[in-house]
Amino acid sequence: MSTTAEAAIEADPKLPIIRITREFAATPGQLFRAHTDPALFARWAGPDGSDIHIEDWDARTGGSWRYTGQLGGTQYAFRGCFHEVRPDRIVQTFTYEAEPDGVALETLWFEDLCGGRTQLRSQSLVDSFEGRDAWLASGMETGVNDGYAKLQRMVDDGTV
Amino acid sequence: MSTTAEAAIEADPKLPIIRITREFAATPGQLFRAHTDPALFARWAGPDGSDIHIEDWDARTGGSWRYTGQLGGTQYAFRGCFHEVRPDRIVQTFTYEAEPDGVALETLWFEDLCGGRTQLRSQSLVDSFEGRDAWLASGMETGVNDGYAKLQRMVDDGTV
Numbered sequence: 001m002s003t004t005a006e007a008a009i010e011a012d013p014k015l016p017i018i019r020i021t022r023e024f025a026a027t028p029g030q031l032f033r034a035h036t037d038p039a040l041f042a043r044w045a046g047p048d049g050s051d052i053h054i055e056d057w058d059a060r061t062g063g064s065w066r067y068t069g070q071l072g073g074t075q076y077a078f079r080g081c082f083h084e085v086r087p088d089r090i091v092q093t094f095t096y097e098a099e100p101d102g103v104a105l106e107t108l109w110f111e112d113l114c115g116g117r118t119q120l121r122s123q124s125l126v127d128s129f130e131g132r133d134a135w136l137a138s139g140m141e142t143g144v145n146d147g148y149a150k151l152q153r154m155v156d157d158g159t160v
Numbered sequence: 161m162s163t164t165a166e167a168a169i170e171a172d173p174k175l176p177i178i179r180i181t182r183e184f185a186a187t188p189g190q191l192f193r194a195h196t197d198p199a200l201f202a203r204w205a206g207p208d209g210s211d212i213h214i215e216d217w218d219a220r221t222g223g224s225w226r227y228t229g230q231l232g233g234t235q236y237a238f239r240g241c242f243h244e245v246r247p248d249r250i251v252q253t254f255t256y257e258a259e260p261d262g263v264a265l266e267t268l269w270f271e272d273l274c275g276g277r278t279q280l281r282s283q284s285l286v287d288s289f290e291g292r293d294a295w296l297a298s299g300m301e302t303g304v305n306d307g308y309a310k311l312q313r314m315v316d317d318g319t320v
Binding site: 014015016017056061062063064079080081082083084089091093095101103105107123125126127128129 | 174175176177216221222223224239240241242243244249251253255261263265267283285286287288289
């Protein structure tokens with residue numbers, strides 16, 4: 001029941017939004033758990049070879065989060081707050097700490113396709129097209145695709 | 161040292177953003193306090209005649225907030241999380257609970273004009289022009305202008 005599909009990553013033509021869509025051989029509950037349980041999240045997020053440490057994690061409406069990562073010799077940190085955490089949708093803010101004034105509003109939807117399949121849709125909204133396009137040009141698709149492939153393998157082997 | 165200027169409320173032509181600018185006869189610290197102290201905030205926010213109750217309030221980076229209001233016979237509630245609270249800038253999310261799927265990312269800047277004057281700038285970013293324009297058409301300017309006038313009077317009379 002595995003899937004090897006790449007995620008579709010699209011820039012909206014009229015809005016400063018990046019949209020990502022990816023189908024998983026998983027239930028909505030499994031994907032929700034993989035996004036809210038810090039020990040699970042740390043195992044799949046980011047590109048292959050990254051090492052993630054959860055520094056803060058309170059995955060409930062009104063909570064907040066922060067994690068640091070290491071990839072080769074490079075260290076990075078992301079943080080934000082959880083505006084809403086519910087089984088079909090997570091809304092959170094996102095800042096890359098090396099650019100502390102930048103903020104994205106991220107929404108994730110878990111859409112049940114039935115038969116043990118789920119479509120994960122997400123959007124990242126920022127306040128300029130330049131900021132959006134710089135993020136797209138940063139090589140983010142490697143992190144997205146590597147991460148989602150790890151997540152799918154964790155479902156396949158029963159970890160999630 | 162009072163000011164009677166109306167706030168400038170503008171829709172960005174190319175981005176789904178509302179921008180509000182208003183100059184106050186106040187220090188940045190006074191405006192920051194009026195936006196972070198729940199007892200002060202409840203006294204000025206909203207249109208004249210509104211009665212605001214703070215339900216949750218944790219005005220620090222990673223905290224969250226919720227308040228209910230009453231105006232005539234109408235009740236309403238807003239909530240969100242504080243992405244970042246620092247002396248020159250507050251970034252927070254905002255949801256009107258009657259439209260629970262709508263979320264705005266709000267940023268407020270307190271810019272010191274010196275001599276006891278401060279420019280308050282804010283922007284509200286949403287994910288569609290339709291949503292932005294519906295918000296603009298809702299009569300929000302009454303709440304903004306009444307609220308800021310109350311805030312200025314609280315500075316003038318030494319409450320803030």
